[in-house]
Amino acid sequence: NLPSPATPANPSAFARVQLPPDRRAGLLGQAGILTVTSYPNRTSPVLRGKFVLDKILGTPPPPPPPNIPSLAEHADGSAPTTLRSRLELHRSNPSCASCHALIDPIGFALEHYDSLGRRRESDGGQPIDSAGRLTTGEAVNSPVSLSTVLATARPDEFHRNFARTLLTYALGRGLDYYDRPTIDKIVATAAARNHTLPAYIDAVVASIAFQNQRPDSPRAPAATTSGPVAFNLNN
Incomplete structure (x- = not known):
């Protein structure tokens, strides 16, 4: 859902494209970042939130506890329709709640972009809810608002x-x-x-x-032989 740079004269040409400032401003709106923080078949608010905490702020969340269950389903066996609702069920597990409260709101702010970084308005047939509130109290709902909060608050x-x-x-x-x-x-x-x-x-x-870096230690010359090399095939 990006504007095409192609022209009728040269439909395969590369050209500079002006991205919408209210949607694509900053590093977090780049398709490459949104893609590498997703799974091949879906987005991952957890991976995206962890990327911001670890790579942008240098404050990685704690590692997950062992034997983490997969995203749960409803009690009646019908899966929730959106990834966000599935994660909210996952957060009901006390062993997961504290870290997901830190990670998920960041990832939710990027949910309007799919696993390839394309703009979207729905997930599972339902409108996307990208609103979240960081543990420090700031409300975010897009890459732009998230970048603004990070730049002003942290x-x-x-x-x-x-x-x-x-x-x-x-x-x-x-x-x-x-x-x-x-x-x-x-x-x-x-x-x-x-x-x-x-x-x-x-x-x-x-x-x-x-x-004042220490220079690399010189490597010893490789051993050479002047005659044929014998191998003991019994060992």
Whole structure:
């Protein structure tokens, strides 16, 4: 449900498309993000909510307890018509409720987009209810409102996670407790430049951790043989 960039003269051409700002604004409205956080045959508010918490904010939810049951059905055996109603039944399990209260409202805000990132208005023949309320109290119902809440209510978590992600990539290793001062300095330096991407990159490159990396140990030369190699077939 995206506008086609094709023209009669060249129907297969790629062209820049202006996406609706009230529906597709920001990273969370991108079809690629919406697709990789879905299953092949349906969306997953859980995967989408976990993606935002883990990859955007750097606050991953706890792992699920063992032996989690599948999405339940109604007592009379008839399955609920929408994925949201199935998840609400799932949340009635006390062992699942606390984490799903954290994850699901985020994923529900993205439910107007199917497993390929296409805009939709119904699920299972029923109108989609994308409204949710985060555990911190903010109401969300779309990628735009969710992005706005994250940018205004939780900017510090995003900025620190963004700095951690860039530094991890730049160093080629995981981070540890002794990298926290470096993260603090990167975020502070970027804040002085309005948190632009070039500001973060410059701060990472200028960091002591980046400029004083330990070189890789030289590899020992591979052993060579001058004659035929014998194999003991009895072992």
